Amino acid sequence: MRAAGCVFAEDEADLLVSAARTPEELTLMVERRACGLPLEHVLGWAEFCGLRIDVDPGVFVPRRRTEFLVGQAVALARRDAPDGPVVVVDLCCGSGAMGAALAAALPPGLVEVHAVDIDPAAVRCARRNLSAVPGHVHEGDLYDPLPAVLRGRVGLLVASPPYVPTEAIRLLPAEARVHEPMVALDGGADGLDVVRRVARAAPLWLAPGGHLLVETSGRQAPGTVEAVARAGLRARTADCEELGASVVIGTMPATPVVTGPRV
Structure with missing residues (x-):
């Protein structure tokens, strides 16, 4: 080997x-x-936040750097200490690792997890990983398959969307480039196509004071902050040098912001 x-x-x-x-x-x-098959695909699982997450061949492998996003989300949920269950939505969920880790880290019975992915193989995998939460896994494009009843109720909206610029795909290690789905990697010309879509619609789903957490790269963090702020959220960046992780956090105002005259 x-x-x-x-x-x-x-x-x-x-x-x-x-x-x-x-x-x-x-x-x-x-x-x-x-x-050259990724170790996690050979084993059939990946370790993530202390959990053993099923990872089928062809499904995006959860990265260690994404554990930083989970830690940031858990800290926000504990700080806010809501009275009722926290609604968690995991967009571009892949194997469902983030949703499973958040459910494991927060008090039992106080988390309602919804995970979404456009890739049928990822959806099948996520359903197994979230079966004990229990979690709801939806197949479709970003917010499209989510139940309308969740609008305005989401406390934590987490996303590790594709953010590799198209031209940079060829520079990725073969393990990712050959064995992981392109839909989980390719973020468009500047890597931010999906990030912008996630940010733009987030205010429709977030509860007052709710948080959007988006994984990105250090290089693309400024563009991600701009997209999140343009959507009307208070945006900031959190970084972890040890894991090489960057997360942009957008917070929904606790009270509606009036941006213009009502008509």
Whole structure:
């Protein structure tokens, strides 16, 4: 495996040995990994926020840097201490890792999770990962499949949308470029096409004082802040140097902001 380019070959080998049920299965798993398949797809799971998240072949693998977004969301939920359940919406949910992690971190019975993805394979995977929450997983484009009853009720709206500029896709590691869905990676010419759509419609769904948290890159954080602020939310950036993570947080005003005369 080291000869095949696996940087952490020994650690990965230990995981494969513990996961394989037979020597033949171990051989097959090693061959698949050596051919470039992501370790998480070989194992069938990824560790995320202390949870074991199912990850099927072809489904976006949750990144460690995204744990920073989850931590920021949990801190906001605990600070706000709402009286009733917190409605959590996980857009571009992939495997449903963020929704599952938020449900695990917040008090039982006080979280209502809705997750959305446009990729049917991701939706199937997310339904398994959120089956114990319980969570509701919807297939469709961003907000389109969400129940209308959620409008104005969402306390935490989290998103790890595709934010890689189209021209930069070719620079990604082969594990991502070849084995993960392009819809989870390609963010358009400047990487912010989906981010802008997420931000633009967020005020329709957020409760007063609710929060939008969007994962982005340090380079694209200013553009993401601009998109979130333009939507009418109070925007700021949080960074974690250790994980190389950047999150833009937009907060819905507690009272409506009048932007012009009523007609």
